[in-house]
Amino acid sequence: MLLVLPIAIPLATAILLHLLPYRPRLLQVVAFAGAAGILVSAIVILNAVIHRGTQVLQIGGWPAPFGITLVADTFSALLILMVGIVGTVVTGQSFSGVDPRRESLGYHALIHVLLMGVSGAFLTGDIFNLYVWFEVMLIASFVLMSLHRTRAQLQAAFIYVAINLLASAFLLTAIGLLYGQAGTLNFADLARAWPERRTPALDAAISALFLTAFGIKAGLFPFFFWLPVSYPTPPPAIGALFAGLLTKVGVYAMIRVFPLLFAGAGHPVYAVLLVLSPVTMVVGLIAALGQSDLRRVLSFNLVGHIGYTTVGLALRTQEALAASLLYMLHHMLVITTLFLVGGWFLRQRRTAALASLGGLVRSQPVVAALAMVPVFSLAGVPPLSGFIAKLGIIASAFASGHYWVAAIALLVSLLTLLSMARVWDEAFWKPPPPEARYGRLPATVVMPAAVLVALTLGLTIAAGPVFDLTMHAADQLLNPAEYVDAVLGGR
Amino acid sequence: MELLLAIVSGVLYATGLYLMLRRRLAQLAIGLALVSHGSNVLIFTAAGVIRSRPPIVPESAAGFTAVAADPVPQSLILTAIVIGFGVLAFALVLAHRVHVSADTDDVDRILPDRL
Numbered sequence: 001m002l003l004v005l006p007i008a009i010p011l012a013t014a015i016l017l018h019l020l021p022y023r024p025r026l027l028q029v030v031a032f033a034g035a036a037g038i039l040v041s042a043i044v045i046l047n048a049v050i051h052r053g054t055q056v057l058q059i060g061g062w063p064a065p066f067g068i069t070l071v072a073d074t075f076s077a078l079l080i081l082m083v084g085i086v087g088t089v090v091t092g093q094s095f096s097g098v099d100p101r102r103e104s105l106g107y108h109a110l111i112h113v114l115l116m117g118v119s120g121a122f123l124t125g126d127i128f129n130l131y132v133w134f135e136v137m138l139i140a141s142f143v144l145m146s147l148h149r150t151r152a153q154l155q156a157a158f159i160y161v162a163i164n165l166l167a168s169a170f171l172l173t174a175i176g177l178l179y180g181q182a183g184t185l186n187f188a189d190l191a192r193a194w195p196e197r198r199t200p201a202l203d204a205a206i207s208a209l210f211l212t213a214f215g216i217k218a219g220l221f222p223f224f225f226w227l228p229v230s231y232p233t234p235p236p237a238i239g240a241l242f243a244g245l246l247t248k249v250g251v252y253a254m255i256r257v258f259p260l261l262f263a264g265a266g267h268p269v270y271a272v273l274l275v276l277s278p279v280t281m282v283v284g285l286i287a288a289l290g291q292s293d294l295r296r297v298l299s300f301n302l303v304g305h306i307g308y309t310t311v312g313l314a315l316r317t318q319e320a321l322a323a324s325l326l327y328m329l330h331h332m333l334v335i336t337t338l339f340l341v342g343g344w345f346l347r348q349r350r351t352a353a354l355a356s357l358g359g360l361v362r363s364q365p366v367v368a369a370l371a372m373v374p375v376f377s378l379a380g381v382p383p384l385s386g387f388i389a390k391l392g393i394i395a396s397a398f399a400s401g402h403y404w405v406a407a408i409a410l411l412v413s414l415l416t417l418l419s420m421a422r423v424w425d426e427a428f429w430k431p432p433p434p435e436a437r438y439g440r441l442p443a444t445v446v447m448p449a450a451v452l453v454a455l456t457l458g459l460t461i462a463a464g465p466v467f468d469l470t471m472h473a474a475d476q477l478l479n480p481a482e483y484v485d486a487v488l489g490g491r
Numbered sequence: 492m493e494l495l496l497a498i499v500s501g502v503l504y505a506t507g508l509y510l511m512l513r514r515r516l517a518q519l520a521i522g523l524a525l526v527s528h529g530s531n532v533l534i535f536t537a538a539g540v541i542r543s544r545p546p547i548v549p550e551s552a553a554g555f556t557a558v559a560a561d562p563v564p565q566s567l568i569l570t571a572i573v574i575g576f577g578v579l580a581f582a583l584v585l586a587h588r589v590h591v592s593a594d595t596d597d598v599d600r601i602l603p604d605r606l
Contacts, residue, residue: 128567128570132570132574135574135578138578139577139578139581142578142581142585143581146585146588151592151593154585154588154589154592155589155592155593157585158516158582158585158586158589161581161582161585162511162519162523162582162598165523165527165578165579165582166511166523166526168578169523169526169527169529169530172527172530172534172571173529173530173533175534175567176530176533176534176537176538176564176567177533177537179534179537179538179563179564179567180534180536180537180538180539180564181537183561185563
């Protein structure tokens with residue numbers, strides 16, 4: 001029963017939010033309580049997974065390959081926890097005020113539908129359900145993006161909708177081909193059936209389709225061009241929610257599906273990914289250096305750092321994958337924080353253009369010090385969490401003999417530092433433009449990001465135990481026998 | 492029959508992708524619809540086309556007596572059609588709004604600003 005909670009709680013909250021009368025404070029409290037409920041259920045699930053192993057729920061009691069299966073192994077449980085954290089923080093940000101036009105059109109309910117879709121995608125044990133959860137998540141994100149009808153937002157939303165629908169069509173095509181040959185849709189059953197029934201041509205076609213579909217959703221080179229166009233335009237809390245969760249669902253799908261279906265280490269999909277990941281890093285970061293708006297700098301950084309989360313899968317060693325998973329957790333916290341920080345400036349100065357920012361270090365030193373943590377954690381400055389995860393990736397790239405991957409990861413680290421140092425200098429350090437006088441940022445605006453900063457510092461201190469968890473998760477992913485047995489019950 | 496359906500599916504994909512590359516809002520939406528129809532036909536074909544053998548076990552028999560049609564792809568397609576319809580309806584409304592606000596239907600010119 002436990003596993004259904006991260007899906008059922010946001011669904012119930014979304015329905016309740018639609019039924020409640022339009023009183024902003026009431027809606028905000030209910031939405032926040034629902035997100036906190038997801039967080040609590042996520043902690044309980046993670047606890048159960050750590051102590052009792054992979055948790056499986058067969059909906060309606062139908063045995064595994066025939067019914068709907070929900071599975072939480074260590075990887076899924078960790079990501080559900082992140083859904084809880086990001087959801088709570090983003091709904092918490094609503095307390096500082098939401099555009100009333102959005103709020104009256106179902107802003108809070110849509111956030112919960114989105115959280116439901118993401119949780120469902122992380123928990124499902126069935127590839128067609130994965131497609132359905134992707135669609136749930138996409139519809140919610142489409143509507144959230146286009147709720148407010150300024151021209152730039154509408155147009156960015158259209159680009160986003162078109163490319164994501166194309167990705168969904170590719171995903172559906174791959175699933176259809178896979179079902180036609182393997183005769184099953186259950187992940188665990190596929191892991192058994194596909195190596196026996198695969199034909200080389202079909203295997204190549206399916207892996208290319210999956211790589212394209214998930215690559216578009218994750219924002220991998222060369223499929224990322226929609227992301228920097230569409231992510232900077234929605235309101236900051238929504239941008240933070242998208243940046244923290246949505247692209248990671250694409251990465252999750254790759255890490256979940258590829259080791260199950262394409263078990264051999266020599267499968268070409270890993271060779272392609274090993275090229276695409278470093279290229280994504282380099283292109284994303286070089287593009288980030290050329291941007292003059294804080295939110296666009298962050299969007300390109302988001303793209304570049306997706307490369308770090310997929311390179312571990314491409315290297316296919318336990319250490320590399322574990323480091324990538326740790327990086328993924330760190331990045332979800334940090335990029336969400338940074339998008340929220342971008343929101344501070346929009347609120348205070350009505351712009352996020354770097355040229356017209358500055359001076360926060362003098363006017364509100366404590367707030368600026370808070371922002372320093374995510375800025376330099378993203379850059380990988382020791383001893384923050386970004387440094388630990390990057391060190392793990394570089395060390396495992398060296399260990400497996402891929403020196404050029406290590407070299408590129410180091411170079412991109414340097415580019416990130418450059419990009420973040422520029423953000424720090426322009427947005428916080430330099431004197432503000434002379435003509436302007438700004439109000440102070442109230443505590444309700446800063447608080448959600450402050451909570452995430454505390455969690456980032458927590459991840460830095462607890463990096464040892466968390467890395468042990470991701471090592472275990474990587475072991476489960478690369479050796480799916482335990483997952484298969486847990487789902488199919490040894491049959 | 493499989494060959495014919497495979498060709499139909501391929502033609503749907505090809506025309507859909509061609510229309511999507513035409514850079515006009517209405518054609519992009521129609522292209523999306525054709526691609527999703529193409530994938531529906533593909534699922535139907537890939538899962539095998541069998542004439543009039545419903546997947547129902549007779550009351551007297553213990554199992555299937557002959558190869559029966561697989562009901563799963565049909566439920567997959569039904570789900571995909573419903574999702575595709577909803578999403579396409581949304582995309583059409585959005586395309587209309589974009590057309591009104593940008594006063595052009597050239598996809599290249601509706602971008603908020605240059606990358």
